[in-house]
Amino acid sequence: MSRVALITGAARGLGASIAQRLHAAGYRVALADVQLEGVQQLADQLDPSGQSALALQLDVRLKTDFQTTCALLSERWGGCDVLVNNAGKSKVAALMDITPEEFDESMAINLRGTFVGCQVFGQHFADRGFGRIINIASLAGQNGGTATGAHYAAAKGGVATLTKVFARELAAKGVTVNSISPGPLDLPIVHETVAPDRLAQIKQMIPVGSLGSADYIADTVLLLAAENASSVTGACWDINGGLFMR
Numbered sequence: 241m242s243r244v245a246l247i248t249g250a251a252r253g254l255g256a257s258i259a260q261r262l263h264a265a266g267y268r269v270a271l272a273d274v275q276l277e278g279v280q281q282l283a284d285q286l287d288p289s290g291q292s293a294l295a296l297q298l299d300v301r302l303k304t305d306f307q308t309t310c311a312l313l314s315e316r317w318g319g320c321d322v323l324v325n326n327a328g329k330s331k332v333a334a335l336m337d338i339t340p341e342e343f344d345e346s347m348a349i350n351l352r353g354t355f356v357g358c359q360v361f362g363q364h365f366a367d368r369g370f371g372r373i374i375n376i377a378s379l380a381g382q383n384g385g386t387a388t389g390a391h392y393a394a395a396k397g398g399v400a401t402l403t404k405v406f407a408r409e410l411a412a413k414g415v416t417v418n419s420i421s422p423g424p425l426d427l428p429i430v431h432e433t434v435a436p437d438r439l440a441q442i443k444q445m446i447p448v449g450s451l452g453s454a455d456y457i458a459d460t461v462l463l464l465a466a467e468n469a470s471s472v473t474g475a476c477w478d479i480n481g482g483l484f485m486r
């Protein structure tokens with residue numbers, strides 16, 4: 241039977257690209273998002289019979305949603321093998337204007353969501369002796385942000401740290417945990433939230449001269465999810481056009 245992958249935030253953007261790539265590679269994919277309509281459309285497009293693509297409503301802020309999803313996938317497909325913690329929300333905001341409520345909200349989606357996802361599915365994978373977790377972090381978590389707010393950048397820095405903590409905890413159980421830190425990608429959210437003149441400035445700052453490709457990030461997810469990727473864990477994969485070099 242083919243492996244099962246759960247992708248959060250799969251209704252559009254990077255999550256949709258990752259879901260399409262994993263499905264094309266033979267995975268059964270569970271597409272989860274707060275926006276059920278978006279994931280339903282994509283699941284219908286990938287497999288109208290529902291046998292290899294499933295749309296699910298899941299809010300990453302809620303641990304109970306991950307628990308319900310884990311139980312559902314166990315019943316429907318005998319379990320899950322890969323979790324891609326992709327759901328996130330970036331926001332352009334002036335540093336001194338970010339309210340405590342906005343800060344907490346950003347943490348709940350961008351950091352706590354990854355934490356509870358890793359807890360619930362990390363345990364599920366450990367119990368089964370195999371699993372792959374891929375957390376989508378961001379260059380913002382490494383350099384403080386190019387066009388996004390401090391709350392988002394801080395949360396993404398936390399995602400990279402959590403990746404190492406869960407990787408260490410789960411290493412002996414056949415479960416790997418890695419993060420990918422993309423720089424600005426050629427995706428709708430970037431064009432919707434960054435003014436064209438600012439985007440032109442950003443492109444000029446990128447050493448390779450262009451925005452990153454979601455398809456390539458999806459290829460990297462596939463590589464990290466592979467059975468033979470067992471010795472890669474706790475790593476952060478920088479895909480940022482040369483904007484940040486270690």
Ligand SMILES: NC(=O)c1ccc[n+]([C@@H]2O[C@H](COP(=O)([O-])OP(=O)(O)OC[C@H]3O[C@@H](n4cnc5c(N)ncnc54)[C@H](O)[C@@H]3O)[C@@H](O)[C@H]2O)c1
Binds near residue numbers: 255
């Ligand atoms: N676009 C970029 O340039 C870029 C760069 C670096 C990192 N990232 C990261 O990649 C990931 C995807 O980004 P994107 O550009 O596709 O963003 P997007 O805003 O286009 O898509 C995000 C998806 O997550 C969903 N989502 C939001 N809150 C959710 C919640 N509480 N529970 C479940 N789903 C929720 C949204 O409905 C949406 O479908 C995010 O983690 C983002 O931080 C993006």
